[in-house]
Amino acid sequence: MTGGxxxxxxxxxDVREILSDxxxxxxxxxxxxxxxxxxxxxxxxxxxxxxxxxxxxxxxAGILVRFATAFASGRTLGGGxxxxxxxxxVPWSFFVxxxxxxxxxxxxxxxxxxxxxxxxxxxxxxxLLAQLLDFAVxxxxxxxxxxxxxxxxxxxxxxxxxxxxxxxxFTAAATLFLSCANLFFRDxxxxxxxxxxxxxxxxxxxFTPAMLGRYGKYLMFNPIAPILEGLRLTIVQGHNLLEPxxxxxxxxxxxxxxxxxxxxxxxxxxxGLVAAMVLFHRSEFTFAEYV
Amino acid sequence: xxxxxxxxxxxxxxxxRGELHDSLRDLIxxxxxxxxxxxxxxxxxxxxxxxxxxFWAVEDLSFTVKAGxxxxxxxxxxxxxxxxxxxxxxxxxxxxxxxxxxxxMGALIEIAAGFHQDLTGRENVFLQGAIMGMSKQxxxxxxxxxxxxxxxxxxxxxxxxxxxxxxxARLGFAIAAHLNPDVLIIDEVLSVxxxxxxxxxxxxxxxxxxxxxxVVVVSHQLDRIATLCTRALVLRNGRMVFDGPAxxxxxxxxxxxxxxxxxxxxxxxxxxxxxxxxxxxxAPGDPVTLRITGAIARTTSTxxxxxxxxxxxxxxxxxxxxxxSTSRAGLPLAAGPFAIDMLVDMNVPPGVYRxxxxxWDTVADCEIGITSSLFLQVRQAAGVHGGVTFLRxxxxxxxxxxxxxxxxxxxxxxxGCPA
Numbered sequence: 001m002t003g004g005x006x007x008x009x010x011x012x013x014d015v016r017e018i019l020s021d022x023x024x025x026x027x028x029x030x031x032x033x034x035x036x037x038x039x040x041x042x043x044x045x046x047x048x049x050x051x052x053x054x055x056x057x058x059x060x061a062g063i064l065v066r067f068a069t070a071f072a073s074g075r076t077l078g079g080g081x082x083x084x085x086x087x088x089x090v091p092w093s094f095f096v097x098x099x100x101x102x103x104x105x106x107x108x109x110x111x112x113x114x115x116x117x118x119x120x121x122x123x124x125x126x127x128l129l130a131q132l133l134d135f136a137v138x139x140x141x142x143x144x145x146x147x148x149x150x151x152x153x154x155x156x157x158x159x160x161x162x163x164x165x166x167x168x169x170f171t172a173a174a175t176l177f178l179s180c181a182n183l184f185f186r187d188x189x190x191x192x193x194x195x196x197x198x199x200x201x202x203x204x205x206x207f208t209p210a211m212l213g214r215y216g217k218y219l220m221f222n223p224i225a226p227i228l229e230g231l232r233l234t235i236v237q238g239h240n241l242l243e244p245x246x247x248x249x250x251x252x253x254x255x256x257x258x259x260x261x262x263x264x265x266x267x268x269x270x271x272g273l274v275a276a277m278v279l280f281h282r283s284e285f286t287f288a289e290y291v
Numbered sequence: 292x293x294x295x296x297x298x299x300x301x302x303x304x305x306x307x308r309g310e311l312h313d314s315l316r317d318l319i320x321x322x323x324x325x326x327x328x329x330x331x332x333x334x335x336x337x338x339x340x341x342x343x344x345x346f347w348a349v350e351d352l353s354f355t356v357k358a359g360x361x362x363x364x365x366x367x368x369x370x371x372x373x374x375x376x377x378x379x380x381x382x383x384x385x386x387x388x389x390x391x392x393x394x395x396m397g398a399l400i401e402i403a404a405g406f407h408q409d410l411t412g413r414e415n416v417f418l419q420g421a422i423m424g425m426s427k428q429x430x431x432x433x434x435x436x437x438x439x440x441x442x443x444x445x446x447x448x449x450x451x452x453x454x455x456x457x458x459x460a461r462l463g464f465a466i467a468a469h470l471n472p473d474v475l476i477i478d479e480v481l482s483v484x485x486x487x488x489x490x491x492x493x494x495x496x497x498x499x500x501x502x503x504x505x506v507v508v509v510s511h512q513l514d515r516i517a518t519l520c521t522r523a524l525v526l527r528n529g530r531m532v533f534d535g536p537a538x539x540x541x542x543x544x545x546x547x548x549x550x551x552x553x554x555x556x557x558x559x560x561x562x563x564x565x566x567x568x569x570x571x572x573x574a575p576g577d578p579v580t581l582r583i584t585g586a587i588a589r590t591t592s593t594x595x596x597x598x599x600x601x602x603x604x605x606x607x608x609x610x611x612x613x614x615x616s617t618s619r620a621g622l623p624l625a626a627g628p629f630a631i632d633m634l635v636d637m638n639v640p641p642g643v644y645r646x647x648x649x650x651w652d653t654v655a656d657c658e659i660g661i662t663s664s665l666f667l668q669v670r671q672a673a674g675v676h677g678g679v680t681f682l683r684x685x686x687x688x689x690x691x692x693x694x695x696x697x698x699x700x701x702x703x704x705x706x707g708c709p710a
Contacts, residue, residue, distance in 0.1 A: 031421035035407055035414075042409050115401040116422055117380045285384035288377065289306070 014278045021119035028118060032126035036101070037133055051134035052141060054097060058089040062206040069207070083149030083236050085206065086142050088228045091164070092205045094135040095171055095224060096196045102127035102175035103192050106183045107291065113183075114288045121280060124175040132168075146235065154238035163230045166269050170223060173272035176280045183291055184283075204228055210247050210254050217255060223268040226261035233257055295394030295473035296505050297356040297379055302388035304374055304529075308344040338386045348374045349385075350529040356474075356505040363516035363523030363537050364509045365544045370526040372509045376400060376478050379507060394505075395424070397472025399480045399496070403463030408452035412443055412462055415451050419466050433469045440495075441465035442488070457484050464488075468495045475499055478509045513541045513606060514642045518671045538571045538668055541643060545606070545666035559588040560597045565648040565662040573669045575681040578636050581665070583648045586628040597624050598651040599631055606643045606666070610679075618653050638681040641671045 022029065046053060062085035063077075070077045102124040106113055109123055147153075182188040200206070203224050209216030219225050233239040233256070245257040341347065349371045356362045364372045377383040378390050380398050405422035406415045416437055420430040430437075438447050441461045451459060460483035467480070481493055493515070500506050500519055510516055516523055516537055523540035525533035533543040562585040569579055581601050600616025615633050617624055637644070649661040674684055 025421075025424070027427045028421040028424075031418045031427075035410065035418055038414065039407065039409050111401070111404045112422065114382070115404045117382050117396070117398065118422060118424065285381075288382045 011274060011278045014281045015274060018119070018121055018277050018281050022121060022125070025119050025122055029122045029126050029129060032122060033129035033133075036127060036130035040130075048137070051137040055090045055093040055138040055142075058093050058200075058205070059085050062089055065206040069211070078150075079148070080150035080236055083146055083151055084208070084232050086146060086149060087151075087231050087235050088205045090135065090138045090142050091167055091228060091231065092200065092203065092224070093138065094131060095167065096199070097134065098128050098131040098171050099174055099178060099192060099196060101131060103178045103182050103189045105175070106179045106287065107186070107189075110291050113291050120284050120287055121176065121277075124179040125172060128168075128172055128175050149236075151235050152238040154234075156234040156238050156240050159230060159234040159241050163227050163234070166265050167224075167227050169273055170227075170265070170269040173269065173276040176276040177272070180276075180280045180283060183287055208232070208256075210249060210256055213249060213254070214252055220261060220264075223265055223272075226265045229257065230261070230265075293393045294358060296358065296392075297354075297474060297507065298389075298391045299355075299375075299379070300353050300389050300391075302349055302352045302375075302378060302385040302390055303339070303347055304349040304371075304378060304383060304385050305341060305345045306348045306374075308346065347529045349378065351388075352526075352529075352531055353388075354524065354531075354534065356507055358505055359503045360522060361500045361506040361508065361520045363520035363540065364507065364526060365511075365513065365516055365523055365540060366526035369528075371529040372526055373478060374529075375526070376476050376507065376509055379476055392474055394473025395471075397467070397470040397475045398423070398478075399464070399467045400476065400478040402467045402480055402483075403459050406451050406459065406463065409450055411450050412438075412447040412454070415462070416447075416466055419463065423467060423470055425466075425470060429471070437462075437465045437469050440468060440491070457488075460484055461488055464492055468492070468499075472504065474505050476507045476509075479511065481510060481512060481515055513544070514668070514671075517541045517643070517668055518641070541668060542570060542666055545643065545645070545664070560599075560650045560660065561585050561588075562599065562648055562650055562660060562662045565646075565665060567646070567665050567667065570666060571668045571670075573637050573667055575640060575669055575672050575675055576636060576638055576683050577669075578634055579667060581633045581635065581646060581648070582630065583633075583662070584628070584630045585650075587624060587626045596653045598653050599624065599629075600649055600651060601633055601635075602647045602649060603635070603667075604645050604647075605639075606645050612639055612644060616651065618651065637667065637669055638683065639669055640675055640678050640681055641669050643668050 040050060041048065044050065063082055066081050066085060067077050070081070105123040105127045106120065112118075112123075113120065178188060178192055182192075202219070203222055204219055205228060209219045209225070209229065212219060220229070230241055233245065234241060239245055239257065241257065241262060242259050243257075244255065244259065247254050247256050352371075352375060354362065364375060366372050374383065376398075378385055379392060380396065380400070381392070403419070405419040407418065410418065413434075416434060417427065417430055421427070438444075441458075441464070443458070443462060443465075446454065446458065451462075454462070464480060464483050477496060481496065482489060483492060496508075497519060506520075508516060508520055518537075520537040522535065523533075523537040524531050525540050525544045533540050535543075562583060564582070564584045566582050567579055568582075569577075573579060583599055583601070585599070587597055598616050598618035600614055600619070602611055602614045604611045613635070615635060617631060644667045646665040646667060647661050648665075649658050651657070652659050674686060675681065
């Protein structure tokens, strides 16, 4: 362990340092995640129901919205529609829940940040790890239900772990960046709360971009959108993500999917992760002074 | 691996007074400035100078702690002790200079900082242990020792929020004490728990120091610094004002703070010098001669009468241990120069004692002047464990027997203060 003036100036060095720090403090990472989980389930009315509480609410809201749109356009709501919403609600809840918890993870552990020496990355990442348990429970339930709502057992399901890995890494990048930003500027968590509350309208959770016609493609700039759409297409429609998919609506040919989306998300995820890691790591040594 | 140790070389650390008014609006220009080519050098240069409300919390500090060294750091509040430890610990990064630590660091600082009130003692042992850098396996190995050391017993599965503050601190110390560090830093943790636990904690720290690892200790308990450390530095306003043997450092520090009451001449009596034949390495019960010289000016008033005395108080708690004076000894002071010798036996437990010489107006019955203070260091001695006074113990252990001759042969006598 070395204090003193920064000797590493290249970002590769920063990333390597973070990764070796994280490997070195994996026990701490798990202990902190355990702490977060234990506190949530101790003296709690909800208990494990908490894990599915938010995804269920999101899914019910989604079904309601879809029912309303179907009713307005004179269609009936199919099982596939419900399946689509289930598939997208759980990852979205994970993303929102993790960001919500992790943004305050540095400021909420001020005592540790100012007084004890350890790699600070473990604080936001342990929040993510704790949320991952809830996600696993909810995803397991969706896995059991989804065959009844139009899911198909195809080789395309192999895309699911890839998409979830992208979601996980993108979320990790966001937690690192936002927890660090919230340490320096306390209003960040209010901005984040507001963005997360209304983010569901700018993300295709309840609907598909195609429902917006020609303008739907702009929605896919949201880096979460291709992940959720990818999950929907592979699980419910059995589509291979390496092939483009189009649909015709009101006389327009609309792009539902192109393999470029995968590249777009990967660029956000890995670019964001490296940028967040470097930013976090370089400002880590000033945390104790600014918190 | 290289020899464990701590090296500070010309370390500066600045802090800012007042509040930081940071907002996103300030951040973006600041980041642009940093990123702009050629600006990095300018920013780096700014780091090294003070601007506006900034001040040096630590200024030009250099020292080396090697294996076998136990370095004490003493100084008043705000002298920079804790900042120095935070720099060593890697929590703060110096603005100038370098701090290099070789080896795995153990820190007995804020030993219960990671505790979560809703978790049980057992869960907190694993959590706090991990925060301090212990692996899960190591904690499991030492778990029973930790609980035993802390004296937790059956309370280990009770949430920490139901613990007394003493139990909390004991458990925290016990975890920290079972770290296996190559380098150790200690900040004010020697006074946790009750008297018995303090003794146990002290013994543990002493054993760690004796094991030969490099240690840095910050404490306000000066007698502990004097006995635990091989060397000590005195900080004042972030600067090192003394570096040398621990007991000399304590004397230097106390001399530093003791000079504030330097009123020597009031009215007709002046106190000129105040000395002691010895100030350090005094064993409990040892005699010390305090000498005060001064003079009483010829006075026209026959009603005025002066006395000179010495008040001895503990630096630990400020209690006056004893007051000695010429009037109480029935010795009147005549006009003209005087030299007073006071022979006292330091029948006090180990610690640092402050002596103030004062002059007294016996008619008005009030103190009229005091000198600068002297500090007497009474060292640790075998058979004595704190308390308020030294009773010159003579401990005898013998086998119960009726034969008086064999009793005298079987008995051994130990006086409480051998070397």
